[in-house]
Amino acid sequence: MFGLLEQDFAGRRCIWVNGPVIVGAGPSGLAVSACLREEGIPFVVIERAECIASLWQKRTYDRLKLHLPKKFCQLPKLPFSEEYPEYPTKKQFITYLESYAKKFNIKPKFNESVQSAKYDRTCGVWRVKTVSTTGSIPSVTEYICQMLVVATGENAEGVVPEIEGLQEFSGEVIHAKDYKSGEKYTGKKVLVVGCGNSGMEVSLDLANHNAKPSMVVRSSVHVLPREIFGKSTFDLAMILMKWLPLWLVDKLLLILAWLILGNTQKYGIRRPKLGPLELKNNHGKTPVLDIGTLKRIRSGDINVVTGITRFHGSSVQLINGEILEIDSVVLATGYCSNVPYWLQENELFGKNGFPKQQFPNGWKGKGGLYASGFTRRGLTGVSADAMKIAQDIGNVWKEELNQKKRKVATHRRCISTY
Ligand SMILES: Cc1cc2nc3c(=O)[nH]c(=O)nc-3n(C[C@H](O)[C@H](O)[C@H](O)COP(=O)(O)OP(=O)(O)OC[C@H]3O[C@@H](n4cnc5c(N)ncnc54)[C@H](O)[C@@H]3O)c2cc1C
Numbered sequence: 001m002f003g004l005l006e007q008d009f010a011g012r013r014c015i016w017v018n019g020p021v022i023v024g025a026g027p028s029g030l031a032v033s034a035c036l037r038e039e040g041i042p043f044v045v046i047e048r049a050e051c052i053a054s055l056w057q058k059r060t061y062d063r064l065k066l067h068l069p070k071k072f073c074q075l076p077k078l079p080f081s082e083e084y085p086e087y088p089t090k091k092q093f094i095t096y097l098e099s100y101a102k103k104f105n106i107k108p109k110f111n112e113s114v115q116s117a118k119y120d121r122t123c124g125v126w127r128v129k130t131v132s133t134t135g136s137i138p139s140v141t142e143y144i145c146q147m148l149v150v151a152t153g154e155n156a157e158g159v160v161p162e163i164e165g166l167q168e169f170s171g172e173v174i175h176a177k178d179y180k181s182g183e184k185y186t187g188k189k190v191l192v193v194g195c196g197n198s199g200m201e202v203s204l205d206l207a208n209h210n211a212k213p214s215m216v217v218r219s220s221v222h223v224l225p226r227e228i229f230g231k232s233t234f235d236l237a238m239i240l241m242k243w244l245p246l247w248l249v250d251k252l253l254l255i256l257a258w259l260i261l262g263n264t265q266k267y268g269i270r271r272p273k274l275g276p277l278e279l280k281n282n283h284g285k286t287p288v289l290d291i292g293t294l295k296r297i298r299s300g301d302i303n304v305v306t307g308i309t310r311f312h313g314s315s316v317q318l319i320n321g322e323i324l325e326i327d328s329v330v331l332a333t334g335y336c337s338n339v340p341y342w343l344q345e346n347e348l349f350g351k352n353g354f355p356k357q358q359f360p361n362g363w364k365g366k367g368g369l370y371a372s373g374f375t376r377r378g379l380t381g382v383s384a385d386a387m388k389i390a391q392d393i394g395n396v397w398k399e400e401l402n403q404k405k406r407k408v409a410t411h412r413r414c415i416s417t418y
């Protein structure tokens with residue numbers, strides 16, 4: 001796997017990698033690795049955490065389940081077990097990913113966080129610097145490679161918005177990435193900021209644990225049932241899109257959602273002007289797939305409130321003037337990519353840490369750079385990217401191998417004629 005291992009003058013380890021370096025051992029990094037393994041191409045995976053799929057293992061709540069049917073969530077070359085339910089639990093998904101890593105013999109370099117990656121034009125290589133996160137003295141390593149796969153995820157860091165007075169709020173404030181269960185909130189008044197899939201599900205979990213959640217809905221959101229007449233809404237939308245234009249599928253989905261869920265506006269949840277699929281395609285905003293939150297809103301167990309003006313000691317003031325006394329805050333305010341902090345490149349990736357070109361075009365850059373898992377299409381996009389990237393790397397790899405063989409053959413011919 002490794003070529004040379006040397007130390008430079010500053011005492012840093014320098015490692016020449018034969019094959020691509022993959023940054024991130026989440027589903028994307030694992031999927032690319034598995035496809036490369038099948039092609040017989042060596043690679044190195046670098047992961048900042050001490051385990052694979054750290055988002056799933058460390059930064060998600062206990063009650064989480066995949067919200068799309070399993071056939072849309074399996075990675076290339078290994079289907080889910082037939083015994084798994086239609087919507088596997090987080091635990092089952094992690095078990096699947098662990099067996100995936102084992103099957104394809106993927107052994108990431110754990111506890112190494114990539115601090116910078118830069119293309120060295122003179123030598124035509126990527127220089128990837130990592131800091132080891134174990135031990136008392138951080139050690140720096142430089143990996144040198146010809147191909148770099150960015151697989152650090154769309155949800156690498158939690159977004160903490162600046163809200164007036166939040167710093168002085170007397171109760172506990174956590175991001176949804178650190179929320180595990182509503183158990184410790186029983187009887188407490190909890191403000192959940194945000195109404196994406198996380199905000200809706202955290203609110204439901206809090207209600208299930210007899211806490212008193214208030215969920216902040218500052219703008220508009222599409223809430224769709226997870227299933228329509230027993231069929232996954234996502235699956236249904238995919239089928240309809242084969243035959244009908246997007247706008248018509250959106251209209252049908254909204255009629256069905258209205259029949260099943262009723263008028264969400266009645267409960268303070270306005271719908272955006274654009275349809276759910278159009279909004280997702282053009283602006284990357286994911287619709288919420290309801291798994292019971294609306295029922296608890298209707299019954300009054302979850303209180304929907306408007307945007308926040310500011311926090312005071314133990315209360316929050318809302319834009320409609322209302323003041324709520326609260327014990328704790330859960331910021332379900334979303335995630336962001338961390339690519340701009342370490343990748344010194346601005347052609348493939350934009351300032352927001354996502355490829356500038358939209359799906360299906362944003363997976364390949366120049367100089368052997370690839371982006372895996374930035375399609376805003378969850379695990380379906382992860383698999384699509386991985387297969388394209390591995391195939392492309394495979395082509396480059398075989399071409400280089402053939403060139404080397406041709407050179408050796410020419411060299412041999414020259415020697416024999418000499
Ligand atoms: C709460 C939640 C639930 C979700 N549920 C679903 C779902 O049901 N279905 C679905 O399709 N999608 C879901 N998603 C989207 C989810 O992001 C993807 O499913 C999937 O995890 C993406 O895989 P990834 O490998 O691209 O990113 P990640 O899973 O985020 O993996 C990226 C890895 O890169 C590592 N990393 C980051 N920066 C560095 C660095 N600088 N150096 C080294 N390593 C680094 C991270 O530690 C991480 O292990 C969910 C997201 C969240 C937040």
Ligand SMILES: NC(=O)c1ccc[n+]([C@@H]2O[C@H](COP(=O)([O-])OP(=O)(O)OC[C@H]3O[C@@H](n4cnc5c(N)ncnc54)[C@H](OP(=O)(O)O)[C@@H]3O)[C@@H](O)[C@H]2O)c1
Pocket residue numbers: 064065066067068155161162163176193194195196197198199201216218219220286307308332333334335
């Ligand atoms: N079961 C599942 O499969 C599951 C569960 C959870 C998450 N996910 C996935 O994980 C990804 C992230 O989801 P997410 O819900 O964490 O993030 P998200 O979809 O980005 O939603 C963030 C929410 O926070 C709100 N917000 C941000 N700043 C705010 C502020 N200052 N004041 C009030 N509200 C604020 C946003 O409102 P605006 O819309 O007004 O900006 C939005 O409602 C998505 O892809 C999602 O599908 C999946």
